[in-house]
Amino acid sequence: MAKIKPRVKVPKKAAAGDIVEIKALISHPMHTGRAKNKKTGKKIPRKIINKFTASFNGQEVFVANFEPAVSANPYIAFPFKASESGNFTFTWVEDGGAEFKASKKMSVS
Amino acid sequence: MKQTTNLVSISRRKALSMLAAAGAIGFAGVPAYAGGAEVAAKIKTLAGGKSVGEGSIILDLPEIAENGNAVKVAFSVESPMTANNYVKAVHVMADGNPTPDVASFNFTPAMGACSASTRMRLAKTQNIVVLAEMNDGSFKKAQQTVKVTIGGCGG
CATH class of the missing domain: 2.60.40.2470 (SoxY domain)
Structure with a gap:
């Protein structure tokens, strides 16, 4: 399986009160459990990223729950209101409980 | 004679409709x-x-x-x-x-x-x-x- 790699785009600097956009992407096949392996004819078991969480300075700010209808390499963009400098932590949870993490700093002036 | 042709045409129609029905089931049955x-x-x-x-x-x-x-x-x-x-x-x-x-x-x-x-x-x-x-x-x-x-x- 290809390596699962998260990528996040967070503005490095922001002015207090600004609403910034956070973009997050993870490379993942998002097997729906419906497709078949063309060579063997067997069904590929379901394996998707079912949850994405964004936290800022330890506090959860945004959660996305994904179903198999979300495309491969799930992409998510969401707004965030800058008020203080801090650290973002992003967590992706795969079926079966495996977690992938990324973090980014944002300084607010 | 006329009746026989009728019969033939019906059975052909039936056969066609059966085929169509089978096709429909095939499509609906998958997802x-x-x-x-x-x-x-x-x-x-x-x-x-x-x-x-x-x-x-x-x-x-x-x-x-x-x-x-x-x-x-x-x-x-x-x-x-x-x-x-x-x-x-x-x-x-x-x-x-x-x-x-x-x-x-x-x-x-x-x-x-x-x-x-x-x-x-x-x-x-x-x-x-x-x-x-x-x-x-x-x-x-x-x-x-x-x-x-x-x-x-x-x-």
């Missing part, structure tokens, strides 16, 4: 689609039987999606996003996919605005329904049809 009723039932469960209002949701969906494997879905809900008045959750559903759920999002006042964007799979031309849950327990929904040229559910 069972969710359908509008299932989405309506889902909304009812989520909203707990409360009435669901329209408006204040802006959808950004393509009218025609060439590739059903990755269709952009973006929405924004008008809300001040303060601690007393914010959008708690947004559910995205599709009535023509094998299962109606696409994704759901939980929002917090710290975000300052309520919008999100992602990409979804669509099996065929269908309606996308977005249901927003406010912190006061009220619900809003919006709906749009997306035409799909090539479905994206694997085979």
